[in-house]
Every structure is written in structure tokens, then in C-alpha cells.
Amino acid sequence: MASSQGDAKLERFLQWLQVNGVELRGCKIKYSDSDKGFGIFAANDVSDGVLLVVPLDLAITPMRVLQDPFFGPECRAMFEEGDVDDRFLMVLFLTVERLRKNSSWKPYLDMLPTTFGNPLWFTDDELLDLKGTTLYRATELQKKSLRSLYDDKLKALVDKLLTLDGDSERDVCFEDFLWANSVFWARALNIPLPYSYVFPQVEEKKNCSASNDKSSDVSTNMVNGNAKGCQVDGVDIQVNGVTSVSNQKDTVWVEGLVPGIDFCNHGLKPAATWEVDGTGSITRVPFSMYLLSAGQPLETDEEISISYGNKGNEELLHLYGFVLDGNPDDYLMVHYPVQALQSVSFSDSKAQLLEAQKAEMRCLLPRSLLDHGFFPVGISTNEGSDKGQLNHVCSYSWSGQRKMPSYLNKLVFPESFLTTLRTVAMKEDELFQVSSLLEELVTSGGGRQPSDSEVRAAIWEACGDSGALQMLVDLLTMRMVDLQDGSGTEDSDTNLLKNAGFSESLNLHTGNENDLSEEINGLQPPQSMSRNKWSSIVYRRGQKQLTRLFLKEAEHALQLALDEGN
Numbered sequence: 001m002a003s004s005q006g007d008a009k010l011e012r013f014l015q016w017l018q019v020n021g022v023e024l025r026g027c028k029i030k031y032s033d034s035d036k037g038f039g040i041f042a043a044n045d046v047s048d049g050v051l052l053v054v055p056l057d058l059a060i061t062p063m064r065v066l067q068d069p070f071f072g073p074e075c076r077a078m079f080e081e082g083d084v085d086d087r088f089l090m091v092l093f094l095t096v097e098r099l100r101k102n103s104s105w106k107p108y109l110d111m112l113p114t115t116f117g118n119p120l121w122f123t124d125d126e127l128l129d130l131k132g133t134t135l136y137r138a139t140e141l142q143k144k145s146l147r148s149l150y151d152d153k154l155k156a157l158v159d160k161l162l163t164l165d166g167d168s169e170r171d172v173c174f175e176d177f178l179w180a181n182s183v184f185w186a187r188a189l190n191i192p193l194p195y196s197y198v199f200p201q202v203e204e205k206k207n208c209s210a211s212n213d214k215s216s217d218v219s220t221n222m223v224n225g226n227a228k229g230c231q232v233d234g235v236d237i238q239v240n241g242v243t244s245v246s247n248q249k250d251t252v253w254v255e256g257l258v259p260g261i262d263f264c265n266h267g268l269k270p271a272a273t274w275e276v277d278g279t280g281s282i283t284r285v286p287f288s289m290y291l292l293s294a295g296q297p298l299e300t301d302e303e304i305s306i307s308y309g310n311k312g313n314e315e316l317l318h319l320y321g322f323v324l325d326g327n328p329d330d331y332l333m334v335h336y337p338v339q340a341l342q343s344v345s346f347s348d349s350k351a352q353l354l355e356a357q358k359a360e361m362r363c364l365l366p367r368s369l370l371d372h373g374f375f376p377v378g379i380s381t382n383e384g385s386d387k388g389q390l391n392h393v394c395s396y397s398w399s400g401q402r403k404m405p406s407y408l409n410k411l412v413f414p415e416s417f418l419t420t421l422r423t424v425a426m427k428e429d430e431l432f433q434v435s436s437l438l439e440e441l442v443t444s445g446g447g448r449q450p451s452d453s454e455v456r457a458a459i460w461e462a463c464g465d466s467g468a469l470q471m472l473v474d475l476l477t478m479r480m481v482d483l484q485d486g487s488g489t490e491d492s493d494t495n496l497l498k499n500a501g502f503s504e505s506l507n508l509h510t511g512n513e514n515d516l517s518e519e520i521n522g523l524q525p526p527q528s529m530s531r532n533k534w535s536s537i538v539y540r541r542g543q544k545q546l547t548r549l550f551l552k553e554a555e556h557a558l559q560l561a562l563d564e565g566n
Ligand SMILES: C[S@@+](CC[C@H](N)C(=O)[O-])C[C@H]1O[C@@H](n2cnc3c(N)ncnc32)[C@H](O)[C@@H]1O
Pocket: 035, 036, 037, 038, 039, 111, 112, 113, 117, 186, 187, 262, 263, 264, 265, 266, 267, 319, 320, 321, 322
């Protein structure tokens, strides 16, 4: 958009922001590059570090849609009956407003990207570059479910609203919905709104307790794929049709888009965070959201990035359509397929045991875990964070028969997943032993049912680690086969990147585990390869690399477990 047409759009957007009370105090919005699009850059110095202030009234939230005189009457009943959720409302709003000729949101919507780098926008050929990865299958499923949501719910509603409006650009099509969906996921924030802002008329009820002061980092992140907005006080409250439950006193978490703030790009070393100012004591604008400098001095024209959270490339590509080469937050997701349980021996008893210990059928293996393993890769960029530390609950002691394994503090795999695998891999005699241990416990406890950690302890006592580790080795080996069947080896990916003019900063992955440390650079795609292809190769190569490294850890642990009779 670096053209005079683009300049005119930006100019109209800046005026629109100003009319709507947005203050660019220490920053400007400008085009960054064809990869990132627009971004926010430092302008003049601000002594209090407040770079940008946006009134919360400008945010696109589910409440806003429900309260809107045009949208509200058409959506409220559907929302209250649970036919559509809060995200649907925002996607609907974006779809319709983009098609309305005289939308008051036009200057904002005209600034938004028209295509995206997430796999939903890949051609069929481009998608093949993801074959064998989790994202390949997820994209196929997501496309299908979006298609039915469009056909079954969205299209008719948009048609109705556009007819009511009587002045639309054209008829809606599936790509309009895809556009709105991608805009939502790439730009939505999980906003901690002041209670009094969301529920002005029920303010006095606000003391109905709040406990669980959840992850403060959510307030500085773009929305997490799993986060659900609109929640207050652990209790469902219906106000204006919005179901709300809170996790922090005086705060209502709501997903939404905040024009202006949503032009911040993601950086590994963010120069700013965003916060909400309920009273106006910081910004002099009550009920506003502001961008706050992280403290380090900003050079004029330096890009002001925020952190979208510690996201791996799978999540970055899926939600935001970009990847970071050498992403220190990259992870591998491993799961035990639930369907496979039906074909193992004693599947019913094992299913019961899995339920009794609230077993997790999947686990995330962040790259940082490798720092603590048998073969550390030495990339400790997450120092101070506990992300790489594992909480091994394996200090179980039952009858004291089973010795604590010597390798315990080097085992990088989450205990919650190992216990699942122990259960699935259990042999007949082990199952019998677990039953007797649990019966013994019930008898001695006067009929009390064993807790989930007691069930886990009994399973560990009976099974040890080798069955679970063998299963993990099998799962990781299968994962590697899928990845390589889909797109060749890690080395062939490295060569593809190298041949595209991307070699200098990359180490060939020929087995030197320390090579990871040299890649944390977030490099941009080279000119000679399409951005989508580059993203896919960087992502899948990272998955192969992590699979290889975690497989090596699992194989070594298995060997030790067998040697120690575990
Ligand atoms: C919240 S928007 C940021 C504003 C956006 N650049 C624009 O032009 O509207 C998020 C999108 O910006 C782009 N983006 C953000 N951070 C990036 C990064 N570090 N590298 C590449 N693209 C990035 C991605 O396209 C992402 O989906």
C-alpha cells in the first residue's frame, strides 16, 4: 500500500481516529514493508511513556454489536439462544460493515489487509507444503467448518442486514466471511474492561467476589486462540445478552478489536505493552486503552512492537499468517489419538483409569524444555521463565517398592502426559496390580474414592516408565514419518531455504544440536520464494527439528528406564 492511494487511505484513517478521540501522542502509523504491512513507529518523545490512547467506546466488542440499533435486533435472539457466539457477532459486524457503502467504519476497514498469510488463504498447491503437519489437517477441518457456518448461519443474516440497509457495495460471498474471520483472529485482543464500564447499571453488585487473578500476560497479548471473552466473577451473568464470568476483581475480560492499537506488530523484544485506564488517571481519558513504552529509549521512526504472547510458529501461522525463523517459543504438540484407545487391550478399564486421573491426551513440548534434558540445546532465551521447567509429580511413593529413577530431573516430558501413556501401555499384570492398590486404598480409606493423583501414583508404582516411554518413542517416530512423507527431510527443507538465498544465517541441521542457538533472529522471507512457501518450510522444518530432538530425549530416557528396570 506504499502508493499515493495508500497515502490517501492512511490520511483518511488518521482523521477518522482523531474524530473518534484517538490520540497519537508519541507515535505514528505507517507502512512498514510488504511482509508486515502497516505498523506503529516512534515519533516524538513522551515523558510518561504513553504513546497512543484509544477510547474504549471505539472498540468492536460483542456488546457493541448487540447494542447497535442496526445489528442488535437481528442478532440478540440468536445469541441468547446460543445459536451464535460472541466471536460470530464480531465477524458478522466486520463482514456487513465492509459491504455497506456508507459505513462509518470505512476509513478503518479500508486500512485493513485484503489478503492474509494464514493457511486458509493458501492455494491448494501451497497447502501441499504443509502436508504431514498438524496445521495441514487443522486447516482442512477449519475450512469445512467455516464453510458450513457461512452457509448455515452467516450468509442469510448478512443478506437480511444488507437488504435492510439498502445500500450495499455488492452481495456477500464466502471470501468476505473468510476476510472478516482472518481480521478478527489476527487483530483481536482479550481486553480487561473495567466492570463499571461493562455493567454501569449493576455496578453495586460488583463485590460478588473475585479470586483467581489469572495470567497477567493476557493483558499484553493479542488474543490467545483458546481465550474466551466476556467473563465476570466466576458466575454467569446475563447483561445485554452477553454471558460473562470474571477472573479478576473489577475486571471483565472481553475479546474485541481496538482500532489503532491493532496496528502494532509482534516482536520478540517488544518496545511496548498495552493497558486499560478505567479512571483516566494515567491518560486523562477515562475508559481508554493505551500503548505504553516498555521503558527503553525509543529512536524516532523505530518500530514499536508488542508481544502477541509466547507463541510457536504453528500458532503464529494459524492465527496471524507469519512465522519467525528460530522462534524461541516454538513447540511440538504430541497427542495420543483417542480412537486408537479402542483397539488396545482392556480398553474399557484403561478408559476408566484415564478418566479417574483426568488424563491429558495431548501435550505441548516447548523447545525450551530441551534446555533441561539429556542433550541441552543451549538456547536459554527464556531465562527466568518457568516454561522450561517441569513439575514432575513422579515423587509418588506407594509401597515404596519402585525406586525413584536416577534420570528423573533430566526427563523433559510432562508427567501429565506420561501418566496417560503409562495407562494406555499397561499390561494385564500391571492393570491387575493397579486395581489391587486402588482397592487397598478404598478399603483403608473407609470407602473414599482415590484422588486423581493417587490413581497416577498407583499407575506409576505398577508400571514404571518404560512402557510410556516406548509409546512416546513410537508416537514421535510416527510423527517424523508423517512429516517426512509429507515434505521430505529436515535437511531438504534447509536446502530449499538455502537455495532461495537464505543460507548465511542458517546452520545446516546435520546433527549438531547446538545449531539452534544461532537461529533466533526472526528473519524475513527471501525475495525468490513466495512468503507462503517460506512460512510453510520454516514451520515444518521447525517441527521436524523438534521431533528429532525430543525423539532423541525419549529414546535415551527409555534406555535408562530399561537399564534401571523401570
Ligand atoms: C494486529 S495486526 C498488525 C497490523 C498489521 N501489520 C496491518 O498492516 O494491519 C497483525 C498482523 O500483522 C502482521 N505481523 C505482525 N507482526 C509481524 C511480524 N513480526 N512479522 C510479520 N508479520 C507480522 C501479520 O500479518 C499479522 O496478522
